[in-house]
Amino acid sequence: MALKITVIGTGYLGATHAAAMAELGFEVLGLDIDPAKIEKLGRAEVPMYEPGLEELLRKHVAGFEGSTGRLRFTTSMEEVAEFGDVHFICVNTPQKHGEYACDMSYVDGAVAALAPLLRRPALVVGKSTVPVGSAARLAEQLRRLAPAGEEVELAWNPEFLREGFAVKDTLHPDRIVVGVAGERAEKVLREVYATPIGEGSPFVVTDYPTAELVKTAANSFLATKISFINAMAEVCEAADGDVAKLAEAIGHDERIGKKFLRAGIGFGGGCLPKDIRAFMARAGELGADQALTFLREVDSINMRRRGHMVELARESVGGGFLGRRVAVLGATFKPDSDDVRDSPALNVAGQIHLQGGQVTVYDPKGMANAREVFPTLAYAATALDACRGAHVVLHLTEWAEFRALDPAALGAVVAERRILDGRNALDAAAWRGAGWSFRAMGRPRA
Ligand code: UDX
Secondary structure, three states: OOOEEEEOOHHHHHHHHHHHHHHHOOOOEEEOOOHHHHHHHOOOOOOOOOOOOOHHHHEEOOOOOOOOEEEEEEEHHHHHHHOOEEEEEOOOOOOOOOOOOOOHHHHHHHHHHHHOOOOOOOOOEEOOOOOOOOHHHHHOOOOOOOOOOOOOOOEEEOOOOOOOOHHHHHHHOOOEEOOOOOOOHHHHHHHHHHOOOOOOOOOEEEEHHHHHHHHHHHHHHHHHHHHHHHHHHHHHHHOOOOOHHHHHHHHHHOOOOOOOOOOOOOOOOOOHHHHHHHHHHHHHHHOOOOHHHHHHHHHHHHHHHHHHHHHHHHHHHHOOOOEEEEEOOOOOOOOOOOOOOHHHHHHHHHHHHOOOOOEEEOOOOOOHEEEEEHHOOEEEHHHHHHOOOOEEHHHHEOOOHHHOOHHHHOOOOOOEEEEEEEOOOOOOOHHHHHHOEHHHHOOOOO
């Protein structure tokens, strides 16, 4: 009999995972504690912007004409426990307020709610990013609390999806990593992934701590790569070098690779910043803090980028923001997402606003979330409107829409033709050709 799957937590990760599992042919039940989210998902509406996800939901959510009906949503943990053979835990693990450590309350809450209801054999699979050691602790808790006792097993199966590519990354992962403490869990997960999802994807089986560490190590490596190139950008600026050329040249070495070497205002989002901080905090608890002191530097290089952009903007408008109009293009932490969590773009906009600048923001998809986080900024309906009367334009998130802007058309509405490219993504020659003063981070001025 085919395995029945539940997905607990329906954010970016869970909603995508649930839809992907239905796409692979499984009967799936998704759960969230937020009834509004569940209602939306039940209508195949995606609570966030994620390309391709709505189409996938429409294909499978029960109740749509022509849908497979394999995907349903609920807020009832009883229903989940009764329905599923495999329960994926996909709840978020944010940074604790005012601390580096990870807030495990959603994961702990999900396991505490599910465990006492598990009366038949089941595999609980953690996908959330957690501090190393969590899986062993949760496995023990499950055994203790579940009426089915030893028949309930736990596996850790970290998820590596990127926002904006969530569907693609879930259906075609680079690798599948599973941390297990027994053969049965491995067998069940091989069955789940013995579908097109697993085709061509290396399947790495390991123990709990290694599986947990793979995720934090991967994100730490990516964060380090970005901060490395941003450190090079600082040196390039001091020495009048060109960090984009430098990145291109070092990237030709396959050991280094071309990806994740775009200098700019740095990384943000709901994962990289909080994951490296939680990793440092956990290493400290384990007495291995020295091993990760470099991550403190990675974090501080990254945060410095935001301040540096504010400085460049201030310098460009004559040394002070009072009475100056600043157009900000981009609010999300990266393009093709509506996520503004720890967004460098919004942070820069906010800093300039607090220093007296008249900031107007435009973002293709992130306006509603940005307004919620920063209601005191001004928002415009188009990029052109944001730029009206601006003394400087800041390009802070590299949406394709901004690369397609016509420098001449924008030039006609601004007060001063000055643009700072915080993402090294615009065509400098085209802007300069249209009479703009164009400056990018880590690149020569002229
Ligand atoms: C990241 C990981 O890539 C993913 O594997 C993990 O599962 C979750 O965390 P995500 O947060 O969606 O994914 O964003 P990602 O595409 O990695 O970008 C992170 C940040 O780095 C963005 O703010 C982006 O603008 C920035 N970045 C990325 C750079 O500044 N330069 C680069 O070269 C690449």
